[in-house]
Amino acid sequence: MESMKDKAAIVGVGYTPQGKVPGRSSLSFHVEAARNAIKDAGLRPGDVDGLLIQPTMGDMSVTAVLVAQHLGIRARFLASQDSFGASAACQAQHAVWAVAHGYADYVVCSYGENARSGISKYGTALNGGSEYGMFGAASLYALAARRGMHEFGTGPETWSEIAVAQRRWANLNPAAAMYEKPMTFDDYYNSGFVIEPFRLMDICLISDGGRAFIVTTAERARDCKKMPVYIMGMGQDHPADNAPQAGYLTGPTWAKRSGEAAFKMAGIAKDDPDAVEMYDCFTYTVELELIDYGFFKKGEGKDFLKADRMSPGGDFPINTSGGLLSEAYQQGFTPLTEAVLQLRGECGDRQLGPATNTKRPEIILVSNNGGVLQTHSTLILGR
């Protein structure tokens, strides 16, 4: 199989107003995000000939065809890619295959949802179970987390460090919902149990908004307006098991295989990336998946994951936008587009480099996961 290493690049990202943005349809967020990504890349609407979207959970009428129609895109490559929180990094990979083999020149990948203000499916049943009072993804992840407490002694001592560190990043990010809301360890513990063992601060935000990015060949990328961010490595793995039967609720999840494929393709070692941008639906997810990527072993989280290491200025920067926990829930797009902005050096006060007394990043690990650890995708991005 031909290696896709550095064959394609992300050349544009698009943001929208986010957080609590009432009075807007999910479609409008898709369209605005994609429009802004096209503008960011310095492309004209007619240049785009590929479109992938993540379906909107609360409004299935938002199809790839409809988004293309609103953007005036005549696509040679058009699809809806449904792997939940892993979709963003999956879309990127499918776009790489398409542009590398000439099935499209520029592929827009987009997400949008009025998940906070609209008629949303967020927070309602996932995989059934509502007859037992189980609602939302939080319940199944909390079941996984409780099992993790039993098997390898994790718990709030570890999870609070993750929540506090990511909040510190959000406090440097004007686009973050929690920009003006600092959080102490006491705040974490005082936030109270929602679904025990998860406290409110272990659980990601629910946000309105959209996000998009554009993939093209490395060759075309050099002629785009912004600095190309190359896709050095990629992998995905989707066990898809029914959550209660799954053997991976305490790891190893298949992020391990997804990650191994991406690192192998990039030809780098786990310590080579300068930062990790990871899908952090819940604090426990971050801990579990970092184990799968080989950063530490089960039970070592409480020693490895110290807030100061993960915070601005620390030696293990993670989720530098504030992530899903403290920036905004834009599915797997939240970590992916933050990695692009960091590599391009556009992050202002939270920029890795002199602004935060760290190194200007050259390689960033992006990890997505979706469902209840049922889908995984990994990208290694570099400049």
Place this chain on the structure above:
Amino acid sequence: MTIYKKPLPPVNEDTAPYWEYCRKHELRMQRCKECEKIRFPVSIVCPGCHSMESEWTRLSGKGNIFSFIVFRMAYHSAYKDDIPYAVAIVQLEEGPRMESNIIGCDVEDIRVGMPVEVVFDDVTKQVALPKFKPIQ
């Protein structure tokens, strides 16, 4: 009779037999006739060997708590008066695991590994939910 306001299980053509057995207070799951593996959730095909032949085998209803959570906040108005309530993944003796409620004890006393057995809660005339209580 008071009206049952909580969500009912999503019964469809495939899952109807499972819920019909529950209504009769029998916990039954599909055993593959080819590889003999008991599967859950309900499916027309064995995910292991793809045989479409199966029989509804009766389970002991005994198992232990694989994991559990306690809802401290109501996500649905009908559950407001039940807070705090416990949801668990129960490891059944015969192999499959299932989601359910742990009832008949204080939520503070629930532990991973605790032995439990099924009790059926007749929530409507048509629907009985298999729930679990600690084995004394």
